[in-house]
Amino acid sequence: MPSKSIFDFSNSGDAAKNEETKEKKAPREKHKREAPRSAAAHKHEISKSKIAQPPAPVPPKKEGTIRFAHLADCHLGAFRDDTLRELNIKAFENAIDKSVAEGADFIIIAGDLFHTNVPDMRVAERCARKLRHLKEKGIEVFVLYGSHDYSPNEKSIIDVLKGAGLFNKLGGGEYVGDKLKLKPSEFRGIPIIGLLARTSGLEKSDYEHLDTEALEALPNPKIFVYHSAIAEYRPSFLKDAECVPLSLFPKGFAYYAGGHVHERREVDERGYGTFVFPGHTFGADFRDLESDAEEAPGFYIVDIESGAINLHFVPVEIPEIMLADFKADGKGALEFKEELQHWANGGNFAGKIVMLRVAGKLASGKPNEVELEKIRETVLEKGALVCVLNRGSLSSAERLAVQIDTSKSKDEIEREIIGEFVSKASFKDDALNGKKGAELAISLSGALKQEQRANETKDTYHRRVFGDVRKVMDSAEGQK
């Protein structure tokens, strides 16, 4: 079977995952530190979910207290894997059930309730069912568009569910001249204002034009709901271009209900109020799951008690997540395979989500000789709910072992290596095969690796590179 791409050293699953969501999360630093890389005795690390030690229970609701639940980033419909998709919905349902059980008067969902604006109807139905349940109990729900379920022309599942009367949609407002005037919703006299997200941080200009004075004049306690990362709290996995600085937020809100950043955070901000990001309820990608293994995801129960705000984090019930890291460095493919098989055969995976990560460079043999799929099957046979494979950077020394003649120039060596790889591949489009294919790859990489010149603006640079690439492609096309 021809390989997908001759240059693909990493796994394709990883790339697919990257497309899947925009908010990315670096594995927690804590996690990285805890993994002793050198320890030969520990061939793999397994960290247990922390759900075993639950945080302090939420105290009973006091008389005269208004209690609400704050959820964000449920990403319903995320995951291609059926089990994970189902577990994600279950986590959401659990969060809602717990909110009800804790006596929430209303619920805020601060964006990305759904993973896409038009999700699978089965997913939508499950959510609608849960929302109807809330409606019957008289618990009001306030939902804000997130970056994933946003639609520029209001054609989102959010609008459908809102139309069905299942919740209030936050984020209403309009531009009056150069000022964005937001329209408050309210719950028993508490103003709730939402500023909706758009894709890739495009809402920043809305913040810049926000009529904050009008919002600041509203009576407290009041709640500001948003779905954006804040520059001052920017976690390392987000780019700063996508962040909004605090100074653009209206001041003096008792509670700032955030979403978008898949990481839990509470900050008391002087001059503003309490900023809270609950994090996701389950997660939308494998990195989220890895962080779930470190710290259970969840949501907040917030009490407004004579103007004061009290926070209670409530973890959702999700299956135990097991992280297993294996290093292939210096091992033969068969040896490594045996090690994994041994682990899989002896493991207790019942009811767990197993995240199997393999990385490193095999001393001999090819990555596919490790037969990770078979390992996965064993893990599933041993009772795992899901086994997520992360091939990360599993590579083979053999693959890199190209005969290099050091007397040759850099260019010559590059040509030879590209040629060698292309000769082993076969593509549908014949222009990509053989010598022609190699030439095309070489010219393309040449065009693409040009640096911006010192006297060039970004624009002219882009145009130049684009033009050059075009020429290369056109001439390849012409030869066909």
Next chain:
Amino acid sequence: MEICGQIVSGEHGEIFIRQKSGETLEIGEMLAVGENPISIMMVYDLTYGSQLSQGNLELASGMHIEGMGAGLSFMEENLQNYVIAKVKAVAYVKKNVNGKYEASIPKSLPQFFSKVRKVTSADFEFLSDGKNAEHSLYLGCLRSGSSRLKDMEITIDGPDALTHHILITATTGRGKSNLVKAMLWKLLDKEYCGILVLDPHDEYFGNSAAPGMRDHPKAKENVVYYSPSASAPKGSITLRINTKSVKPWHFNGVVNITDAQSQAMHLIYQRYRDDWIRKMFEESAEAASLAFSDERTGGKSGIEAYLESRGVMEGTFAALKRKISVALDIFEEGGKIIEKGVFTTKETGIGAADDILAALESGKKVIIDTSRLSSYAEILVGSIIANKVFEKYAEYKSAGTLDGKPVVSIVLEEAPRVLGASDGEINVFGRIAREGRKFKIGLIGITQLASLIPREVLANMNTKIILGNEMEAERRAIIESAAQDLSTESKMIASLEKGEALVSSIFTKFAIPIYTPLFNDIVKETKAAESKQPVRKYVGSDD
């Protein structure tokens, strides 16, 4: 062509010109001889000249003022008494057949007895010949004495000048900050450089009372403003730096730390890495609250015990912690960590240093309001960022990708505070002054007291913008390290008005007199040319 005088005598570097009657020559004025080639000269001193002997002049004066010579006057007064200007030739300009200018330092004297005229903008066309406008660094307009040739903008090559450092000196109130504001304003839409401004007077970004960079049409895209103040204008980012970004070497040459303390610092860092500062405060806060209840700790934190096990003397940790505490404005009170400044051990400000680096790397101008910071904290913030830039650019250099990156320059007000002679270690700014150019990093130092900057550093600042300065010693320090021989210009520098300056640079053929307009006027000019705002739409409209 208006004649204003004539060369009458002199030697190289000291030419005497007799001023034509009815004309007034000024110190600092530029004069020219010829059309092509042109000799450009500058007046540096003025004296009287007379055909009469001193004795006769004094006698005539006596008769005048003692009332004995009523009705007495000089015969042909304009011929007898006049002004002699001492000038020196500063440039020799030739326009060759294909229209290109060749300018050189004059090595011969202009024709004896040549008629001399005042300069026009056209005489200085050679200054902009062959220049890349994209890479220009604006300084002001050409000046001849006190008159301004407004249509002759003076720019120098930005990448060259910035990486070879710029020094701006003058006594207080002569327009140093105004000049830097003007310079930054014109740089805001240029991608070739990222600029970091450490702004101890919070004067560069602007506010409702005074305009600043925020008023530039490109401000939103290209200016990033950090301020610790909660009442800072909209769009600004709260300056908050997580102690995770602070490394032991950032204190080098910033805080006076003994060898023993430095060793302790590195030991702590080795053990706790990014959390080293937080641990220093946290653990001892814990120990403090345990001190009475737990005898085993003896009130000592785990760190102290650890340091002592590594041979660090008792007391070193406490002294080190005190210094770091003062520098970071982080204190410990009754087992609690109190953060009074911009440094925090909490979960915010983690990306700040990286964000600033990223902004600089993409050619943005980053202004940091340090007006509320202690001077330690200010320099430390600068040091953290400067170290980051340095490390990153050194990486690019070794990877061979530095060419595509913008130049980064750091504006330092009161530069001697960070560049001043210190007996201790050289800090990162000193390193940039000495070897920054190899990494495309430069400094723009602003000071009233250039004499406090070590000679070696002063000599490395290859563009000096000299504004008015009446202090002889200061003028001497600058002149001694200037790119041109300015020994005759000292007097002139003393008499410069606000905004008037002399630019001496290894990138200019001669010391160019300039005038930098008032920043507010530059803002008004740009504003007038601005276009209208687009109509905005919000998606969350009502149903």
